[in-house]
Amino acid sequence: MKKSFAKSIITRSLSILMAAMILLMAPITSYAEGSDPVYDSMTLRSESMSDFMIKANRYYGHILSDTSSPESKRVLSMGAVYLTSGETLPEKFTVYLGKIKLFAYSLSKRKWIVIDSQPYPSGIRVYTLPWKNSKSKKCNSITYTDSYAKVDLTADEMKNCVLHFWGKTASIDKSDYLFYACGFEFWTDEAAAGKFTATSGIDTKNASGSQTVTQLYSSRGLTTQTYKRIQWGHTVPNDVYSKYKTSTLNALFENGQLEPGLYTGTEPKGTVPVDPYMKKTKLNDVITGKSALKLKWKKVKSGIDGYEIQFSTNKKFRNKVGSIFIDKPNATAKKFKHIKYGKKFYVRIRTYKNVGRQKVYSKWSKKVGVKLKK
Structure with missing residues (x-):
């Protein structure tokens, strides 16, 4: 047992010595004034x-x-x-x-x-x-x-x-x-x-x-x-x-590569923080009634704090846009009554998470055209 213990100590000592030699042989980057x-x-x-x-x-x-x-x-x-x-x-x-x-x-x-x-x-x-x-x-x-x-x-x-x-x-x-x-x-x-x-x-x-x-x-x-x-x-x-x-x-x-999950901004004007790596959701079902609507979407299991649902009568969401925030990450459906955006409009959804005092968003889901029943 003593021989085994001694052998173990010698082996560890040799390993440490070899590691030290490798470190000494490796080039060390150092910068003096005028070279950094x-x-x-x-x-x-x-x-x-x-x-x-x-x-x-x-x-x-x-x-x-x-x-x-x-x-x-x-x-x-x-x-x-x-x-x-x-x-x-x-x-x-x-x-x-x-x-x-x-x-x-x-x-x-x-x-x-x-x-x-x-x-x-x-x-x-x-x-x-x-x-x-x-x-x-x-x-x-x-x-x-x-x-x-x-x-x-x-x-x-x-x-x-x-x-x-x-x-x-x-x-x-x-x-x-x-x-x-x-x-x-x-x-x-x-x-x-x-x-x-x-x-x-x-x-x-x-x-x-x-x-x-x-x-x-x-x-x-x-x-x-x-x-x-x-x-x-x-x-x-x-x-x-x-x-x-x-x-x-x-x-x-x-x-160096761009840090994963960061948003760099595609346009300097009118942008909000969007994380391209953040988990997205999608609309699974749209049930319409007279001036009423029920949306169902895919649940995102973790990494978010809620959802944003956006409505517009414009296909590209450039005007007459309204948003509703759902601050329950486990939610999968939402009913809306007395819709004010006319009888035909478009809807999309995205996830968000709270980072400090601001919200960081995922990319939008595909938009869905909605025509309300008379």
Whole structure:
């Protein structure tokens, strides 16, 4: 028995020793100042600056605000390409914009997660300067591929202007998200190399995504080159940068996928949080009577707090829309009397769950046309 015990101790010791050797042999990722692009975005001096950046004293990145405002419901990643101060606009030139990602540090998951990921910006426009009285206009020529957008520009088009672009909005979880970060790829042709400055930022938006509430940060400026570069920015104070493993964003940008179950927003205006992974329901039966209706639907066994039933006389639910909430997750039927939507209308149903103070919805069921009996 003593021999067996001794053998067990030796075996365990060897296992621990081998594990330690493997750890020592493995490459360790460490970033010193000047070699971590995420860290550098807010600590190193701008490589180049536009006239606007000089007036705004943006020699370095700055954390500007947070998401504490009651109006701040969503976040949006964004970037800009300015003519560098002292440079002359080329007659014709091309800017390439690759993937753009938005990140949040999740307290519940204890890690950084991807809350929006696009192969190229969702919106690209030219804005007049100064920003205070800015007006936007469409770019004359944009070509989209699977992995980037090619923006062909002219000196006339960009005179006293900036190329501005953004991703898609993502919901703010104030009880879970502590910090935010954004990164995007950019490069140019030979004509524009060394002549422009790229910066990044994150805006908070109202619930519909239509109004800007605050800007969370402004990054330092990076000079455009013919090779692909990544512009970063974040809201992590320097003294806790390592504590929250912020340097892991470098790898997350390259390989990280959108966090499952998150809604990124398909339209900036009029949207509500929709979880594409949330369990759906469907209408099983529609029983009609004179100005009366009974609906039956498939029960969702778990993961929801209730149902929303929507009515409209419009097939696409664009006007004369009414909604009723059923706050019982076990419910499977509902009777309605004195319907006010006419004798013919459409109905659909979806599930919801309460997340903090807001409701997060599933996708809608297929709509059903209903004709009431006389």
